[in-house]
Amino acid sequence: MNYKMILQYEGTRYNGWQRQGNTAQTIQGKLETLLSRLTGEEVEVQGSGRTDAGVHAKGQTANFHLKSVWEPGKLMEEMNRYLPADIGVLELEQAPERFHSRLNAAGKLYRYQIWMEGKADVFSHRYFYSLGKKLDCKAMEEAAKLLIGERDFKSFCGNGNMKKSTVRQLRQIELRPTWKGKALEIDFEGNGFLQQMVRILTGTLIEVGLGQRNAGQMTEILEAKNRQAAGFTAPAQGLCLMQVMYNKDGRPEGMPR
Amino acid sequence: MNYKMILQYEGTRYNGWQRQGNTAQTIQGKLETLLSRLTGEEVEVQGSGRTDAGVHAKGQTANFHLKSVWEPGKLMEEMNRYLPADIGVLELEQAPERFHSRLNAAGKLYRYQIWMEGKADVFSHRYFYSLGKKLDCKAMEEAAKLLIGERDFKSFCGNGNMKKSTVRQLRQIELRPTWKGKALEIDFEGNGFLQQMVRILTGTLIEVGLGQRNAGQMTEILEAKNRQAAGFTAPAQGLCLMQVMYNKDGRPEGMPR
Numbered sequence: 001m002n003y004k005m006i007l008q009y010e011g012t013r014y015n016g017w018q019r020q021g022n023t024a025q026t027i028q029g030k031l032e033t034l035l036s037r038l039t040g041e042e043v044e045v046q047g048s049g050r051t052d053a054g055v056h057a058k059g060q061t062a063n064f065h066l067k068s069v070w071e072p073g074k075l076m077e078e079m080n081r082y083l084p085a086d087i088g089v090l091e092l093e094q095a096p097e098r099f100h101s102r103l104n105a106a107g108k109l110y111r112y113q114i115w116m117e118g119k120a121d122v123f124s125h126r127y128f129y130s131l132g133k134k135l136d137c138k139a140m141e142e143a144a145k146l147l148i149g150e151r152d153f154k155s156f157c158g159n160g161n162m163k164k165s166t167v168r169q170l171r172q173i174e175l176r177p178t179w180k181g182k183a184l185e186i187d188f189e190g191n192g193f194l195q196q197m198v199r200i201l202t203g204t205l206i207e208v209g210l211g212q213r214n215a216g217q218m219t220e221i222l223e224a225k226n227r228q229a230a231g232f233t234a235p236a237q238g239l240c241l242m243q244v245m246y247n248k249d250g251r252p253e254g255m256p257r
Numbered sequence: 258m259n260y261k262m263i264l265q266y267e268g269t270r271y272n273g274w275q276r277q278g279n280t281a282q283t284i285q286g287k288l289e290t291l292l293s294r295l296t297g298e299e300v301e302v303q304g305s306g307r308t309d310a311g312v313h314a315k316g317q318t319a320n321f322h323l324k325s326v327w328e329p330g331k332l333m334e335e336m337n338r339y340l341p342a343d344i345g346v347l348e349l350e351q352a353p354e355r356f357h358s359r360l361n362a363a364g365k366l367y368r369y370q371i372w373m374e375g376k377a378d379v380f381s382h383r384y385f386y387s388l389g390k391k392l393d394c395k396a397m398e399e400a401a402k403l404l405i406g407e408r409d410f411k412s413f414c415g416n417g418n419m420k421k422s423t424v425r426q427l428r429q430i431e432l433r434p435t436w437k438g439k440a441l442e443i444d445f446e447g448n449g450f451l452q453q454m455v456r457i458l459t460g461t462l463i464e465v466g467l468g469q470r471n472a473g474q475m476t477e478i479l480e481a482k483n484r485q486a487a488g489f490t491a492p493a494q495g496l497c498l499m500q501v502m503y504n505k506d507g508r509p510e511g512m513p514r
């Protein structure tokens with residue numbers, strides 16, 4: 001039986017999503033250890049993608065197979081009882097046997113939060129990059145427009161040895177002031193994202209917002225296909241995986257039927 | 258020069274407000290150490306009241322005297338720069354020489370948050386008591402009504418050796434469902450609160466909400482003037498000091514002019 005779940009976690013205490021040996025504190029590791037204990041089976045949890053150390057999630061999606069049959073509501077309750085307070089299962093349901101949270105993902109929505117003015121709210125500081133500087137949002141929006149579309153994002157890829165295609169479709173970048181203009185949130189939606197891509201896009205947009213780069217430079221950066229051409233990698237704590245989108249039949253978008 | 262400030266803090270990492278020797282991690286200690294370093298003077302920070310270990314604040318008010326003259330905006334900026342991310346100064350201004358944040362307080366508003374259904378939101382769990390049980394809010398409201406007024410709250414006082422008067426005016430208790438009914442927040446407003454009073458009131462109301470006590474028992478509990486008569490002390494992490502009220506002229510309410 002295949003189970004699909006939607007998860008939220010506060011990434012602060014974790015070394016990211018991916019299991020790493022026996023000792024490291026990871027989200028995947030926590031989930032697999034718990035599910036194995038609850039079911040007595042060896043369970044492998046497949047996430048829609050890895051999130052870096054310190055990155056949060058409000059809608060990470062994952063799936064796992066069990067030989068034993070569980071009522072999804074009951075299993076979710078048991079999981080939430082034993083998971084630490086900073087990992088929660090929001091939804092759990094049976095999924096078609098061939099559903100795979102990563103291979104079938106049709107899109108993702110990430111949100112990056114920046115605190116611009118004064119000190120970040122003490123109850124929210126874990127979810128913001130505390131920049132403490134005003135950003136020119138108009139210039140950032142201008143730059144963002146040049147990044148939209150199906151493009152080779154090699155310059156925005158944190159993995160220098162990436163062998164596979166670095167072409168992704170970036171559908172939307174939306175900037176929104178929050179906290180009465182003291183903060184800024186940026187939503188990135190696309191069919192998929194390369195390693196650290198959202199953080200490098202954000203870092204580059206921040207450099208535009210600080211006047212250190214012109215918006216027009218984005219085209220050159222894309223053409224360079226070189227990580228050195230883009231801006232800094234914005235810190236993990238400002239990033240949150242908001243949602244993973246799937247087509248109704250579970251097929252990735254654009255895939256032949 | 259006397260300075261008045263409004264503070265917010267996440268109490269999770271702290272042993273409460275009050276300075277305790279040299280080693281303990283307290284809010285007052287952090288503020289005094291920083292102010293002494295910034296100004297080169299020995300500074301004593303007076304809070305409107307002590308908050309227990311683990312209790313949060315969105316509107317704690319405090320004052321301190323300095324021999325040197327500081328522009329309040331500049332001093333606040335410096336404080337926020339060096340304070341940890343979980344303590345913030347929201348407002349700082351010069352106050353009349355005789356203003357005292359505790360002696361002049363005319364009222365306080367506390368909020369207690371309880372998570373009733375399922376697992377607390379992972380991004381808010383530090384601010385909730387995770388009860389995981391549905392509460393009968395109608396019964397709790399009925400009980401709350403019997404607690405309102407100027408009364409002797411000795412049964413709701415955590416300090417068994419309290420020598421001073423245990424009479425306080427409890428002006429309002431307001432229950433409000435939040436998080437689509439999954440959580441409950443209770444606001445307590447009064448002219449002052451005894452040690453752990455809000456937490457014991459909350460614990461007693463929770464016992465009513467769970468059907469372990471009748472609402473009508475509140476009158477007996479008040480009359481008993483005995484801590485044993487009331488309910489359990491609800492955990493600190495659900496509590497937040499929201500606001501400290503002062504009269505326009507800084508005099509406590511009901512004090513002769």
